[in-house]
Amino acid sequence: MADKENKTPFYKRWWFWLIIAIILLFALFGGGDDEDPVEEENATEEIQDDGTDTTDETADNKQGTNDNAGEEAEAEEPATRDNSNAEETTLNAGRFIVGEDIPVGRYVITGDGMGNLFVYDENGLPEVNEILDNTGDTGVTSITTNLEAGQEIEISGLNSVVFKPAETSLSNTLSAGSWEVGLDIEPGRYNVTAPSGMGNFFIYNEMGLPSTNEILDASGELGVKQLTITLEEGQEIQISGLNEVDFESR
Structure with missing residues (x-):
């Protein structure tokens, strides 16, 4: 086994x-x-x-x-103006054509003494009508405005008027002249006052129609002492008869 x-x-x-x-x-x-x-x-x-x-x-x-x-x-850099064509120019009493006697551009205008300054458009309508007075007692010491080809300048009572190219910068204080929202002052809501004197204050929309038409009077006797407004990009501000207008942000 x-x-x-x-x-x-x-x-x-x-x-x-x-x-x-x-x-x-x-x-x-x-x-x-x-x-x-x-x-x-x-x-x-x-x-x-x-x-x-x-x-x-x-x-x-x-x-x-x-x-x-x-x-x-x-x-988004700040917008500016091209004012390269403007040249410092001195004119005496008389009539002058923009583009012939003075280059097109934006100018700060001052006078020696006291007298009248008019700027007429091509239709003969006055776009600037100011008393220039270097003392500021009776008129404004300066006017800042754009001069366009074909406009006519009339100077009366002044031996010399100096046109200096204007620089563009943002400010909350503006003088007599024309200004653009977004270039000369920021858009926003403001209280507007004039520290002295009396004059006209206009705001025009982009269509050229007035949205504000007021008399600013520091004393409040013949006009308003304060105005509250909202400024929008592209609007034009025109100030006449006032050396200074202050814009206080609300």
Whole structure:
């Protein structure tokens, strides 16, 4: 009997198949556990890759936003006038044509003594009608206005009138002359007063129609002492007979 068992092939013995079964069970269950960390590692790498890409895209978007902000800041530089054609000119009493006797431009006009200054448009209508008085007692000490081709200047009672090219800057104090909202004063809501004297105060819209027409009087006897207004970009302000008008932001 012992010789028969020794001659039986090993693959027909019970312990051989037990070993095979154990190996198969280990392969089925133990191998699956080995693969899970690899899959988790790959998933982690994918998440990290996605996160890195997202960060790069966010940084690029922020950089693009900053660049656009810089371009907008450059585009929002304060507006100004081209007054390069204006030249300082002195005229005596008489009549003169803009574009012939004096270049087109924006000027600050002052006189030696006291007299009248008129500027007429091409239809002969007066756009400027002021008494220039270097003392400021009877008239205004200066007028700031635009002179356009074809207009006629009339000077009376003055030996000399000086026309100096005007510089454009924002201010809350304006004198006699014409001014544009956005170039000479910021848009906004203001209380308007004149510290002394009496004169006319007009505001024209972009269509050239008057939206405000008041007499400002520091004493309040013949006009208003204070006016509350809202100034909008592009509107024109005209001041006549007053050396100074103050705009206090509300």
